[in-house]
Structures are given as C-alpha cells and as structure tokens.
Amino acid sequence: xxxxxxxxxxxxxxxxxxxxxxxxxxxxxxxxxxxxxxxxxxxxxxxxxxxxxxxxxxxxxxxxxxxxxxxxxxxxxxxxxxxxxxxxxxxxxxxxxxxxxxxxxxxxxxxxxxxxxxxxxxxxxxxxxxxxxxxxxxxxxxxxxxxxxxxxxxxxxxxxxxxxxxxxxxxxxxxxxxxxxxxxxxxxxxxxxxxxxxxxxxxxxxxxxxxxxxxxxxxxxxxxxxxxxxxxxxxxxxxxxxxxxxxxxxxxxxxxxxxxxxxxxxxxxxxxxxxxxxxxxxxxxxxxxxxxxxxxxxxxxxxxxxxxxxxxxxxxxxxxxxxxxxxxxxxxxxxxxxxxxxxxxxxxxxxxxxxxxxxxxxxxxxxxxxxxxxxxxxxxxxxxxxxxxxxxxxxxxxxxxxxxxxxxxxxxxxxxxxxxxxxxxxxxxxxxxxxxxxxxxxxxxxxxxxxxxxxxxxxxxxxxxxxxxx
Numbered sequence: 001x002x003x004x005x006x007x008x009x010x011x012x013x014x015x016x017x018x019x020x021x022x023x024x025x026x027x028x029x030x031x032x033x034x035x036x037x038x039x040x041x042x043x044x045x046x047x048x049x050x051x052x053x054x055x056x057x058x059x060x061x062x063x064x065x066x067x068x069x070x071x072x073x074x075x076x077x078x079x080x081x082x083x084x085x086x087x088x089x090x091x092x093x094x095x096x097x098x099x100x101x102x103x104x105x106x107x108x109x110x111x112x113x114x115x116x117x118x119x120x121x122x123x124x125x126x127x128x129x130x131x132x133x134x135x136x137x138x139x140x141x142x143x144x145x146x147x148x149x150x151x152x153x154x155x156x157x158x159x160x161x162x163x164x165x166x167x168x169x170x171x172x173x174x175x176x177x178x179x180x181x182x183x184x185x186x187x188x189x190x191x192x193x194x195x196x197x198x199x200x201x202x203x204x205x206x207x208x209x210x211x212x213x214x215x216x217x218x219x220x221x222x223x224x225x226x227x228x229x230x231x232x233x234x235x236x237x238x239x240x241x242x243x244x245x246x247x248x249x250x251x252x253x254x255x256x257x258x259x260x261x262x263x264x265x266x267x268x269x270x271x272x273x274x275x276x277x278x279x280x281x282x283x284x285x286x287x288x289x290x291x292x293x294x295x296x297x298x299x300x301x302x303x304x305x306x307x308x309x310x311x312x313x314x315x316x317x318x319x320x321x322x323x324x325x326x327x328x329x330x331x332x333x334x335x336x337x338x339x340x341x342x343x344x345x346x347x348x349x350x351x352x353x354x355x356x357x358x359x360x361x362x363x364x365x366x367x368x369x370x371x372x373x374x375x376x377x378x379x380x381x382x383x384x385x386x387x388x389x390x391x392x393x394x395x396x397x398x399x400x401x402x403x404x405x406x407x408x409x410x411x412x413x414x415x416x417x418x419x420x421x422x423x424x425x426x427x428x429x430x431x432x433x434x435x436x437x438x439x440x441x442x443x444x445x446x447x448x449x450x451x452x453x454x455x456x457x458x459x460x461x462x463x464x465x466x467x468x469x470x
Contacts, residue, residue, distance in 0.1 A: 004121065005109055010390070010430035015447065016437025023453035024429040027460040028153040029422060032468055033186065033241060033298060033413040038159050038169035040419070041183055042176070044144045050116075050134035051085035053420060054108065055092060062418055063320035064104045069095045070320070080319070086131065093127035103389045103427070110423035115148065145419045149181045152422040156470050158186040158239045163228040164203075164210040167235050174235070182470075186239040187232050192225065193242070193282050195264035196275045204265065218254070218261050222285055229289060238468060240290055242283075244301040245325065249332040249339070251284075252277035280336075287340045290347035296468060297347045300384065301329060302354035324354050324386060330361045337369050337378065348374070348467065350410070352381035359396055363403035375463065376408040384415065388424070393431045407455045410464040429460055 002008065011017045039045075047053040055061050061080060069079050074091045077083050099105040112118040116134045120126055137143055149157075161167065165185070173183045191203045208215040211224035229237075250273060252260075260278045263270060270278075290297045304325040306312040311321045333351065340346040346369060351362045359380070366378040380400050383392040400406050412428040414421045433456060439445050440452065464470070 005106070005113065010427070011434050011437070013434070013437045013441045015440045015452075016430075016434040018449065019437055019452060019456050020430055020433040022449075023456045024433055024460050025426075027429070027457055028155045029425050030156045030411075030461060030464040030468070030470065031154060031414050031422070032156070032158045032239060032410070032464055033160070033415055034157060034421075035160050035415070035417045036157060036419065037417070038173060038183055038185075040145050041149075041157075041179065041181070042169040042172040044146050046144050047138050049085050049089075049138065050131060051089045051092075053134070053138065054111070054418070055080075055088060056417065062416075063318070065092060065108070066320045068099055068102065068104055072098060076314075080315070089131055090124070090127050093122050093130070094124045096122045097124075106390075107421070107424055107427060110426060111420045114423050114426070115151075115420060146179060146181070148419050148422075152425075154181050154422060156182045156184065156468075158184050158468075160188045160241055161185040161232070161237075162191065163187055163189050163225065163232070164206050166210070167232070170235050182236075184236045184238070185232055186241055187229065187237055188241045188243065189225065189286065190243050192221070193244075193279050195260070195278050196270050201265045201267060218258050218281070221261070221282075225286070226289065229293065233293060238294065239296045239298065240286070241298040242300065243303070244299060245303065245305065246327050247299060247301055247329045247332040247336055248276045248279040248283060249335045250276040250280050251339075252281065254281075257281040283336065284339060287336075287347060288343065288345040291340065291345040294469070295347055296350065298350045298352070298381065299333075300352045300354075300381075302327070302352075302358065303385070326355060326357070329353065329358065330365065333362070333365050334368065337365070341369055346372070346377070348377055348379075350379045350381040352384045354385055354387070356383075356387050356392060356395060359399040360403060363399050367404055375466070376405060376410075379408075379410055379467070380404065382409075382412050382428070388415075390427075390431055393428060394435055397432065397435055407458060408463060409459050410467045411459045411461070425460075429456075432456065432459060 008017055011020055055065055066079050069091050072095045078088055078091050096105055096108070108122065112122065112130065116137045118130055118133055122130055167185055170183060170185050173179055192207060194200060204215050204221065207224055211227040213220060213224050213227070215221050215224050257278055260270065260274045264278065287297060302325050304323045306317055306321055307323050308321040311319070337346060337349065351366060353362055362380045366376070366380050369378045370376060383396040387396065397406065400409055412425050414424055436452060436456065440447050
C-alpha cells in the first residue's frame with residue numbers, strides 16, 4: 001500500500017516517476033487563462049486566515065469547494081455567508097473525508113502540503129490543528145501573493161479582463177520592478193456579444209465611454225472595439241477569451257444585423273435566430289481582428305449557466321450553480337473556423353468544451369485547420385472545469401494523442417481565482433507523466449528518455465511559451 005500523497009502520488013510505474021521527477025517537476029508555469037484579480041498582485045495582498053485563502057467569498061471563492069460542502073447539507077450561510085471563518089473551515093474539514101475520489105480533495109491536500117507543510121489529512125478532528133498551523137504560516141511577513149507566485153515559479157499570468165476595464169492594476173504591476181511574474185491582460189468581450197441579456201444597452205454605452213466614442217451603429221461598435229483592442233495591445237494583451245453558451249454561426253446581411261442591434265439597444269425581446277445572427281457577425285469581426293493583431297482566440301463553451309434560478313437571484317452568477325450543457329456544436333465550430341480560414345483570417349485558436357463527449361469531435365475539428373506554419377495552430381484546450389479531474393485529464397490527453405499530435409499540446413492552465421491553485425499544475429503534470437509512462441511500460445512507445453523528457457517539458461512549459469510568443 002502506498003502512503004497517502006507521497007512523492008510518488010499518481011505515479012504508478014518507474015517511467016512515470018522518472019519523467020515527473022527529472023523532467024516535469026521543476027518546470028516553470030505559464031498560466032495563460034485564469035481569473036486572478038490583478039489588484040491583489042499590485043497591492044501584494046495577504047490573507048486573514050486559511051478560510052479566506054482556500055474558500056474565499058463572493059465571486060472570488062472556490063466554487064468547487066462550495067459545491068462539495070453544499071452537497072453535505074450545510075446551510076449557505078456556513079458556506080459563503082455570514083458564518084465566521086472558523087466555522088466555515090470546520091464545515092470544509094467535515095466534508096473532506098466524504099469526498100474520496102474528488103480532485104478537490106487531492107488539490108486541497110496538495111495545497112496544504114506545498115504551501116503550509118501539512119502532511120496529514122484534513123477532517124473534523126484535525127481541523128483545529130490545520131487552522132492553527134496554516135494561520136501561523138499566513139502570518140509570516142513573507143507570506144503574500146507575490147511570494148506564492150515566486151514559490152511556484154509562475155513566469156506569466158494572463159488575467160481575464162472586460163474591454164471597458166481601464167487596466168489600472170496592470171499598469172501598476174508593469175511599473176513595479178520588484179514583481180517577478182509577468183502579468184498580462186486578456187480580453188473577454190462577452191458582454192458586448194450578449195445582446196439578449198439584461199443590461200446590454202447600458203454596457204454598450206459604457207463601452208462607448210471607454211473608447212471615447214458614441215456607439216449608435218454596428219459600425220461604431222466595431223470601431224469602439226478596435227480602439228479598446230489598441231489600448232489592450234499597448235498593455236501587452238495577446239490573448240482573448242470567450243465564455244459562450246454555444247458557438248454561434250448563422251450569417252446574416254449587414255442590414256439585418258444592424259436592425260437586431262438597434263432592437264437590442266431598445267430592450268426588445270429577440271428571437272434565437274436574431275441573437276445568433278448578431279453574435280455571428282460580431283464573432284467573425286473579432287476573429288478577423290485577432291488574426292490581424294496576432295492574438296490567440298480562446299473559445300470556452302458548453303456550460304448551462306445559472307441552472308438554479310432561486311440561488312442565482314440570491315447570489316448572482318459564478319457562485320457554483322452551473323452545469324454541463326449537451327447542445328451540439330460540431331457543425332458551428334467547423335463552419336466558424338472555416339469562415340475565418342477562407343478569408344486568411346483564422347487566428348491561433350483554442351477550443352474548450354465543458355461536455356467531455358465533445359473531446360473527440362474537437363480534436364477532429366482542429367485537425368481540419370492546421371498547416372499555418374506553427375505547431376497546432378488550432379488547439380484542443382486542457383480538460384476544463386468539471387473535466388478538471390484525473391479521469392477527465394486522461395480522457396482529454398488520450399483523445400488528443402489519438403486524433404492529433406500530443407507533443408504539440410500547450411498544457412495546463414488554472415482557470416482559477418485562487419493563488420493557491422498552482423498546485424493543480426503539479427497534479428496535471430503527474431497525471432501526464434503517469435499516462436506517458438504507462439504507454440512506455442506497455443511497449444507502445446520506446447523508452448527513449450531524452451525524447452520523452454523533452455516532450456514532457458514542452459507540454460509543461462515550452463509549447464505555451466512558443467504558442468503565445470512569450
């Protein structure tokens with residue numbers, strides 16, 4: 001029997017152990033998609049206690065943890081609400097022993113081990129010991145967010161930023177020569193696309209103010225977005241992200257799109273076809289602009305957002321009440337990429353689906369749009385969100401190996417709001433090395449450690465460095 005989470009954690013064969021310890025373990029990190037608040041880096045924030053560090057609150061907590069605790073019957077005030085932080089931590093500790101097989105259980109214990117030196121298991125009986133130990137570590141003068149990034153050797157972070165953002169925290173970070181991690185903005189223009197949602201007109205007016213222009217037409221909207229892209233580019237932006245319900249593709253004439261835009265600005269109820277025609281026009285415009293600027297386009301889709309109306313009304317979005325959608329996107333994904341490709345305007349693109357049933361489909365779609373002179377111009381992104389598990393990672397990696405070139409994969413990201421989530425890169429690297437090691441041990445690939453080691457280091461770091469031109 002192996003010891004709990006020892007140095008061979010998730011490594012089940014000698015080749016996996018050698019690949020991880022000699023090649024993957026010491027590699028730096030590029031976190032090319034996350035939701036870390038740049039303000040915390042600019043202000044070099046600290047955490048009051050371990051609850052704030054691990055569970056947080058509001059829109060900056062760990063939704064994975066919240067969902068587990070809710071499933072154990074804990075009332076909301078003791079998950080995200082007004083209950084004291086010590087009680088909230090106790091509820092987390094009481095939940096953990098029941099979460100066998102959960103990646104959250106393993107991530108959390110990696111975080112406790114790597115950041116706080118705690119080797120045991122968190123449960124109701126050890127909660128006070130862990131609380132005291134972690135809080136004592138957090139109280140040390142050097143325990144701030146910048147030190148945590150340095151400890152994990154995080155070289156680059158790309159945050160997630162709205163086009164109207166003034167990027168003031170990024171400016172302060174760029175001016176501070178003591179920050180060793182490079183922090184870049186990444187544009188996420190979801191709100192200018194979501195014409196069917198409440199607040200669209202108000203947002204477009206705010207976008208116009210940020211761009212210094214009145215947006216009274218689709219042409220004016222495009223010009224405003226170009227100005228904001230120019231501003232973001234000046235701050236180092238080279239990555240964009242879209243959180244889509246599905247990939248839209250329903251081309252329409254310019255007059256029709258213009259009419260839909262004005263209807264949306266007037267607050268009229270739009271049909272699904274009208275909404276999709278507007279989103280298609282804007283996505284095609286954005287894709288062309290990204291290609292012109294050499295930016296990378298990320299497409300995250302497949303989430304059914306805010307499935308619990310009661311809790312959405314009480315807590316707002318992004319609080320742990322989303323689930324997987326089963327809407328098919330194969331045809332639209334291919335047609336959208338083809339539309340851009342025909343115009344020699346297909347940017348580097350990363351495709352993510354929340355539905356694991358889409359893995360094979362996405363790897364075959366990406367294979368239709370290569371040959372741009374770089375390694376996998378279109379990528380299948382890492383196992384995302386609910387797929388961010390040992391099984392989910394193995395499935396994504398296996399599909400990618402079966403249908404494309406695994407050695408070109410740009411690797412792991414955190415997609416997290418937590419500064420402690422860099423332990424997830426270790427988790428991914430162990431899963432990767434174990435999978436490759438198993439194939440070698442089974443005689444499916446030569447035991448050429450030099451080649452394998454270089455491949456592992458590419459996936460852990462160098463492929464992303466090249467792909468994003470960092």
